[in-house]
Amino acid sequence: MKKKILTIYFPVMLLMVVSALAIPPRADASGLFGPLQTVSREQGGLNTAVGYLYHEDTYENGESYRVKQNEIYSQAAYGAKNIWEIYGRVGVSNMKLSGIFASSDHFVETSKDDFEADWEFFGALGAKVFYPINAVFGVGAFMQGTYYFTDFSDHASITSGGVPIKTEMKFENLWDADFGIGLQAQLPCGAKLYAGPYIYYSEADMSLSSDWTGTEYTKKDHTVSNQSMAGGFLGADIPLIRGFRLNVEGQFADRFSAGLAVSYTY
Amino acid sequence: MKKQLTGLIIIWALLIFSLPAFAGVALDTAQKSVNGVLDVLRDPKLKPASATELKKEKLRVIYKNMFDEVEFSKRTLTRNWNTFSPAQRTEFVTLFEQILENSYADKILSYTNEKVEFYKENKLSDTQVEVQSKIITSSKEIPIFYRMILKDGKWKVYDVVIENVSLVQNYRTQFNDILAKDKPEKLLETLRKKLNKK
């Protein structure tokens, strides 16, 4: 009996693992990059922000799978001389991978196709420098690193030959690093427009586990990462009233991500 | 009827025009005195511990000029003042002044560059105003109001209200309690004992 199930189950598992290996999980880029120049006052000061980014990307392994994330975060930053800034963020994000549980095998049914995980915490640190060329233009660079404190996990029931097996997919130790440069233009009204390219690296430990009749069958751990991916970003930072500023930004990689943040300058 | 009305208008106009003469003078007086105190406290030459006595002496000059100690003392005793003999009254004023100085000197000397802001003057009567100021420390703002009376053309402080608590009333309650049970001499003795304890 056991042997029979094993022989049926094993190919399914293998299939899933193989497809999983090809995933470059884009659990990354936590939030907007923000304007290249710090919004803190010149003498040196604090600025805080709350932001939201809708993040979308794709990965490929013969077929396209789409990952979607909603990231909400709070940031505290310190900058001075209109030149440099360091910042820290804490936030939450969810994750949805479309179609990852789906199987092309007709004999295999899955309870659902998409991986959906709830809000997990992340933290990020970043730094940016800016060099003004003249009164309007300037160039800047930034780098940012993110780490997820908790793991994304979701489970699905895979039925093969009438036997449903609960399978859990988990992403642990997600982290990423971004680096970008860009050009910024300051408009007379005080708004800043900025754009540029960025590169990033992202990595996670993916594991797949399942058990049936109470026994854990296979637990495979793989470190998955993507090759250096590049993209572009474009944004505007507009002053509102009394120290508040609105920042809208778009990030383009395989897919388009967009977000906004409201910052307050002390 | 018309004459009366004109008369009223004239009186009213005179009052309006005479007000500015007083408005602001009390606040200026208080502000000048307090700034004098702050200057002494901020003076780098008086910073070392050896200069403390000299600092206290300078401060004493300023607040003797700023406060009307007799008015202050009278109001803390109210009707009980009349039960004191003139000699007792003199002693009371001196002792009370000394106690206040001893108690608040240290607090004032521990000043470390907080900002003092005078922002308002309220008229209480023809000869009395309340000057409103506040001390801005790093953790909070403390409102300090000076109630001043015009005597011989000079404005002097007769009550200090710190965070809504009037010093005069605070002492009045304490003295009332004591004088309700004992004679004036007992109060003077209590004050003497308190001074000697320091």
Next chain:
Amino acid sequence: MIVCVFVLCAQGLAYGQETSFTVGPQDESVSQQIVSSAKATPDLTSEDQSKTASNNPTDELSEDYHEDEILEEYAAKIKEEKVEIADPLEPLNRVFHEFNDKLYFWALKPVAQGYKAVVPEPARVSVKNFFSNLAFPARFLSCLLQADFSGAATEAGRFTINTLWGIGGLMDPSSGKELNLQKQDTDLGQTLGVWGVGQGFYIVWPVFGPYSFRDTVILAGDYFIYPVSYINPWYASWGVRAYEEVNATSLRIGDYEALKDAAIDPYVAFRDAYAQYRFKKIKARKTKLTLSAPAAQQGKPADAELLNKEN
């Protein structure tokens, strides 16, 4: 009433004064009537002149104190100044006052001083801001119950801005000049006071400190709307409150000692300071509310009721 006037006049004559009279402690309302009816007399101006003419302190010292003239000059103000709180439990209160005093000097102050030496002031101020931000429900609710809607809106704005852009409440950008959303300094006890409930009598609770009867009753309400109360387990909640108290004390070491030192009778000094502080706050609230809502309640009747209750 006529008898009272006669007795008072006799007293005044005994001290060799012309037409003035001294005022007895219980007869304030009576004296008010006497004074207001005598308002038209020219005697006042002559007394005034003699007072202002004397520039010699000895003259002032030998003069008797005419409280009635002061009453006449600012009748409403002097009425405000006689704030008193009934103290039927005085012996018991004195015991607890002593206990709290020892608790402060032997326990709270040393801990606060040690804490102060280790933790820099900006951090302690941030912690104070954090707890102050947490106490938002009490202030918000109090504003609503006092029909102070602008105050409630200000509190809501403060909470949002300080939490989202003030690093969870550690910073307080709302109080700055730019945003100028000031903290509404009110609580549930004041709300009852604004509604006209008198302070009641004075109680000194061990550990918690002085409260009026009214404010004691409202303590339960305060407990339920303070988020810290909901921390499980119960000793963690009290631990946090104790920490909050230590932090707050570390920022005002010296205040208690100064008042105690300056006082002739510390117990009475603190009782009076408490009564004045609470009463004036409520009066200020009422004035503010009456100014912003002229059609609403009158402040004065409640004052008179308060004084009568306490006398």
